[in-house]
Amino acid sequence: MKKQMDPRMHSAEHILNQTMVRMFQCGRCFSAHIEKKKSKCDYNFTRALSPEEISQIEKKVNEIIKADFPISEEYITRAEAGQSFNLERLPEDTGDRIRIVKVGDYDSVPCIGPHVKSTKEIGNFRIVSASFENNILRIRFKLDKGHAE
Numbered sequence: 001m002k003k004q005m006d007p008r009m010h011s012a013e014h015i016l017n018q019t020m021v022r023m024f025q026c027g028r029c030f031s032a033h034i035e036k037k038k039s040k041c042d043y044n045f046t047r048a049l050s051p052e053e054i055s056q057i058e059k060k061v062n063e064i065i066k067a068d069f070p071i072s073e074e075y076i077t078r079a080e081a082g083q084s085f086n087l088e089r090l091p092e093d094t095g096d097r098i099r100i101v102k103v104g105d106y107d108s109v110p111c112i113g114p115h116v117k118s119t120k121e122i123g124n125f126r127i128v129s130a131s132f133e134n135n136i137l138r139i140r141f142k143l144d145k146g147h148a149e
């Protein structure tokens with residue numbers, strides 16, 4: 001069986017993705033490596049980020065974490081989900097009941113991964129680096145223990 005993803009890191013990925021979508025109108029990451037110590041997300045992108053943009057992303061993600069939004073789930077049919085969401089990243093064998101995971105009113109997306117119950121559990125979010133190459137923006141991030149500052 002596949003190793004269980006770290007719920008704090010994976011929940012941070014949800015918030016980072018929605019923040020990227022809102023700030024840059026890019027899609028959610030097309031690939032992610034989520035590890036307890038350090039994670040990375042890759043986005044289809046057209047340029048590098050400025051240091052100001054990187055700190056804006058950090059600030060927004062930490063704002064959502066500090067707001068302590070509940071992370072909840074609901075199940076809808078595949079047909080319903082297909083109207084609002086891109087289902088390409090779900091495994092083929094997911095079945096007809098699709099789990100939608102919501103971070104307060106900030107984000108909602110079909111997902112099968114493990115999540116924390118509310119965003120404050122994630123701790124402080126920090127971008128370690130952001131690199132741009134071949135139209136791919138890679139963001140590496142860490143979580144500091146304890147509550148967001």
Ligand SMILES: [Zn+2]
Nearest residue numbers: 101111112113
């Ligand atoms: Zn998830």
